[in-house]
Amino acid sequence: MGELIKIENMRHTYPGYDGQEVHALTDINLTVEQGEFLAVIGTNGSGKSTLAKHLNALILPTGGKCLVAGMDTSDPANVWNIRQQVGMVFQNPDNQIVAAIVEEDVAFGPENLGVPPAEISRRVTESLALVNMEEYRHHGPHLLSGGQKQRVAIAGVLAMRPKCLVLDEPTAMLDPRGRKEVLDTVYRLNKEGITVVYITHFMEEAVAAHRVVVMEQGKVVLEGTPAEVFCQVEKLKAMGLDVPAAAEVAACLREQGMTLDETIISDEQLVVALCP
Ligand code: ADP
Ligand code: MG
Numbered sequence: 277m278g279e280l281i282k283i284e285n286m287r288h289t290y291p292g293y294d295g296q297e298v299h300a301l302t303d304i305n306l307t308v309e310q311g312e313f314l315a316v317i318g319t320n321g322s323g324k325s326t327l328a329k330h331l332n333a334l335i336l337p338t339g340g341k342c343l344v345a346g347m348d349t350s351d352p353a354n355v356w357n358i359r360q361q362v363g364m365v366f367q368n369p370d371n372q373i374v375a376a377i378v379e380e381d382v383a384f385g386p387e388n389l390g391v392p393p394a395e396i397s398r399r400v401t402e403s404l405a406l407v408n409m410e411e412y413r414h415h416g417p418h419l420l421s422g423g424q425k426q427r428v429a430i431a432g433v434l435a436m437r438p439k440c441l442v443l444d445e446p447t448a449m450l451d452p453r454g455r456k457e458v459l460d461t462v463y464r465l466n467k468e469g470i471t472v473v474y475i476t477h478f479m480e481e482a483v484a485a486h487r488v489v490v491m492e493q494g495k496v497v498l499e500g501t502p503a504e505v506f507c508q509v510e511k512l513k514a515m516g517l518d519v520p521a522a523a524e525v526a527a528c529l530r531e532q533g534m535t536l537d538e539t540i541i542s543d544e545q546l547v548v549a550l551c552p
Contacts, residue, residue, distance in 0.1 A: 280345055280361075280440055280471050281308035281331060287339035288326050288494075300326040302494045304340070308473060310439070313466045315482035315502070316475045318491030319516045324475045327491070328444045331473060332362040345439070360389065363433030365443040369425035373417045378409065378428055381417060385436040396435075403431040406468075407461050423454025427461055440471040447478065455481075479506065479520045483542050490517070503539040522546040 288301040301323045308314050318324050329335045330342045333349040345361050347354040363385075366372060375381035382400045391399065404410045407427040417425055426446055433441060443462060447455040459481055466472045474485065482488050488505040490498035492515050498505050506512070509519050509527040519527075526540040526549070540546050 278310050279307045280310045280312075281306075281473075282343040283307070283330070283341070284343075285340035286330065286337045286342055288323075288330070288335065289338045290326075300494055301330075304494075304496060306489065306496060308440070308471060310471055311466075311469060312487065313463070313472045313474065313485045315485035315488045316473065316491060317477065317479065317482055317488065317517065319477075322491040323494040324491055325444050326494075328364065328442050328473070328475055331440070331442045332364055333358045334364070360436055361438055362440045362442055363436055363438035365426070365429055365433055365441065365446050367445045367448045369422055369429055369449070372429040372432070373425060376416060378404070378415050378417055378420075379413045381428060382431045382435050385432050389436060399435045399437070400431075403434040404428075406434055406465060407431045421454055422450040423457040426450065426454065426458045430458075430461060430465075434465070434470075438470070440473065441465065442473045442475075444475045445477065446474075447476065447481065477518075479518050482506075483520055490515070503541055506541040507538045 283304050283306040286301060286304040290298040290300055292298045304327065316324050316327065330337065330349060331344065333355045336350050342349045344358045347358055349358055373381050374384055379400050382403055383396050386396045386399055404413055407430050409424065409427050409431060412420065412424065417428060420428065441462070447458050450458065462472055462474060463484060474481070476482060483502050485502055488500065488502050489496050490505060498508065506519055506523045509524055512519050520541050522543045522545065523541045526536045526546055530536050536549055540549055
């Protein structure tokens with residue numbers, strides 16, 4: 277389908293608060309294919325958020341390149357265009373809601389893009405439908421649950437009709453129900469065609485991705501299908517990461533001598549393997 281994002285030997289060094297430079301990213305090479313669901317995992321401080329911010333030119337590489345739809349993020353002439361192609365969703369839904377009514381909040385992005393009012397109204401309807409929040413159109417966002425607010429934030433991004441959604445731990449502040457609402461929404465949007473880069477520290481959320489990359493100390497240290505990555509139970513644990521519960525149970529059972537496929541990473545797969 278072709279690559280939407282191409283990162284070549286990219287580095288990011290922050291000046292640091294105390295004069296000490298922080299090498300947040302070193303020599304990142306990564307591509308994101310159009311239509312792909314890419315999950316990014318890694319411990320705190322491994323560089324995930326720094327990577328995310330490059331994808332819509334919120335920060336610029338201090339070495340190497342980041343190309344979005346062929347456009348170099350370092351060229352100021354591209355920034356406007358890049359921000360329309362790649363929409364960002366952050367951890368805290370309260371920091372992303374700007375208006376007092378849901379529909380006004382969703383309209384905010386396209387208004388800034390200068391989209392005509394009738395078209396904005398169409399886009400608000402369409403975007404709220406995509407995240408199953410139509411019935412809250414006239415509500416005040418402060419009355420919504422965390423999961424609902426996060427879906428409104430996603431609708432606000434969708435209203436700008438981006439090709440790619442980048443979500444940086446969008447479920448970290450939500451309860452299990454809100455987490456599921458948001459996760460289901462994002463996977464569904466991907467099935468409908470939007471490219472997704474999904475940063476998470478909940479391994480279960482990455483199990484259904486097309487591809488997983490694991491970051492450690494500013495580098496991509498593992499990359500592959502969820503099965504390829506999550507079967508490396510010992511390696512992930514040594515990095516301080518969890519593994520999906522099913523992968524861990526399967527690994528324990530294998531150690532006890534049971535013959536179980538290396539590709540078991542989800543609860544469903546484990547159940548099928550144990551109760552054929
Ligand atoms: P993650 O999202 O995986 O937790 P970050 O990308 O936020 O990682 O951070 C990577 C590293 O860069 C960490 O060491 C962090 O302290 C540092 N860092 C992040 N933002 C800044 C900043 N604005 N100034 C200086 N250092 C930063
Ligand atoms: Mg982060």
